[in-house]
Amino acid sequence: MPHATQISQYSHVPETKEDLDWADLANIDLSTYGTDEGNAALAQQLIEAVRTKGFFYVTNFGIPQEKVDRQFALGQAFYELPLEEKLKYVPDLDNGEYNGQRWPHHPARARLTEGAHRRDRNICRVPLRKSPRPPQPPHRPRPRAAPDFFTKLHRWDTHDESHLRYMKYGKFSPDEIAKLDDGLWSGGHTDLGTITLLFRQPVAALQIREHETGQWKWAKPLDGSLTVNTCDALSFLTGGYIKSTIHRVALPPADQRHVDRLGLLYFSRPQNDVVLKTIDSPVLQRAGFTQNEFEAGGHPVPTMGEFTQRKQKWQQAKAKDHQYAKDGEEIVPGFKGQYFK
Ligand SMILES: O=C(O)CCC(=O)C(=O)O
Ligand SMILES: [Fe+2]
Numbered sequence: 001m002p003h004a005t006q007i008s009q010y011s012h013v014p015e016t017k018e019d020l021d022w023a024d025l026a027n028i029d030l031s032t033y034g035t036d037e038g039n040a041a042l043a044q045q046l047i048e049a050v051r052t053k054g055f056f057y058v059t060n061f062g063i064p065q066e067k068v069d070r071q072f073a074l075g076q077a078f079y080e081l082p083l084e085e086k087l088k089y090v091p092d093l094d095n096g097e098y099n100g101q102r103w104p105h106h107p108a109r110a111r112l113t114e115g116a117h118r119r120d121r122n123i124c125r126v127p128l129r130k131s132p133r134p135p136q137p138p139h140r141p142r143p144r145a146a147p148d149f150f151t152k153l154h155r156w157d158t159h160d161e162s163h164l165r166y167m168k169y170g171k172f173s174p175d176e177i178a179k180l181d182d183g184l185w186s187g188g189h190t191d192l193g194t195i196t197l198l199f200r201q202p203v204a205a206l207q208i209r210e211h212e213t214g215q216w217k218w219a220k221p222l223d224g225s226l227t228v229n230t231c232d233a234l235s236f237l238t239g240g241y242i243k244s245t246i247h248r249v250a251l252p253p254a255d256q257r258h259v260d261r262l263g264l265l266y267f268s269r270p271q272n273d274v275v276l277k278t279i280d281s282p283v284l285q286r287a288g289f290t291q292n293e294f295e296a297g298g299h300p301v302p303t304m305g306e307f308t309q310r311k312q313k314w315q316q317a318k319a320k321d322h323q324y325a326k327d328g329e330e331i332v333p334g335f336k337g338q339y340f341k
Contacts, residue, residue: 010072010262012202015221018253023208023217025053027225031060050230054245055208057225058197065224068199071264075166078124079262089124093316099125099163124166149279150194153237153270160271161308162193167263169205172251183251185261188340190244191231192311193269198227203261204253209246209340216248232311233270233304239278239289246340272305299334307332 026049032038049056078086089100102123154162169185177183188209198206198219206219206227219227235244251257278284278292294301302310314331331337 007073007077009069010076012072012200013256013259015202016204016253016256018204018255020204020218020220020253021215022220023053023055023210025049025056025219025227027057027059027222029059030062050234050242052211053208054211054230054243055219055247056228057222058228059222059225061226068264071164071166071199072262075124075168075262075264078166079168086124091125094313098161098312101125123168126164126166153274154194154268155271158271159273160304161267161269163267165263165265165267167265169249169261169263171258171260177251177257180251182341184248185251186249188246188248189338190246191229191267192233192308193231193267194234194237195268196229196231197266197268198229199264199266200225201227201261201263203256203259205249205251205261207248207250209248211243211245216250218250219247233274233276233307236276236292236294236307237270237279238281239284239292239295241284241287241289248340269308270304272303272308274304275301276304276307277301294332294334297334299332302332307335311337 026045028042028045028049030042033042046056086101091098091100091102093102102125154160172180185205200221200223201219202221204218204220207216208219208229209216229245229247230242232244234242252259252261276292276294278290278295284290292301293299310331314329314337327337327339329337
């Protein structure tokens, strides 16, 4: 590993000049967080944002820009390491493990370079737990949901699959682009956890499928922002009041196709022993969202750990089989794994 002081800064490319069909997303500016009035206004904006688009920006989120820049530099330094070094960190993908370095397909079949390749996404996933905790019996919460309910599902001292991810999408050559059937780096999907945070990404490629219209819109980079989306666990816990957002990663516009796209993302997931049942909440009851797909179908309700393990295993099997072969497979009774067009 290079010594920490030798890590060179990561330079972001300029934003595209193309006039893309951008998503119109709300910005939740946290500078007003902390007063009763500010919090009440933010809560309203947040409810509106998660219930309409499911994607939104957050600014003034309290992480200094130098720290964000440092993470991009670390991601870059990691991908510059020799392949033998990175191969030491390949997880047991076939069994739903994911932390470490992941290539697009099984390492045995991975290309030995990291250049352009169909769906050549390299993922380095860093768990942020201090120490693993042995499995605990599932805990079935809870009286009425308190204001800090979601915070408590993501406590630092419990075991979960939250992680920071450095993700490198290799650029495509013109020949490879010509061979692409769907023009995508990654197919339409939903994420597993509660929310995903994408640190400002100047290479336009992320596209959001709008709930209301089914149309795909481009996510525009906004300075100093996180682009946040709602995910599967949040949908389960709210009985579908909040939907898991469908998104995909497309080929960038022509003026950004010459670069690899390095992403920095945080995937937030509730602790593994949380049972994914609908929260007992007056807000949900008033709005009529009292059962998620497991409860409505009379299925056993999985814990977050069970759901994560099975969905990741399915994703991995699907990646090996290519394309949309395993679409629609029931991966947990009551929940189908799907890629969306
Ligand atoms: O790279 C991006 O912009 C999004 C990646 C993504 O959707 C994912 O890794 O789940
Ligand atoms: Fe995603």
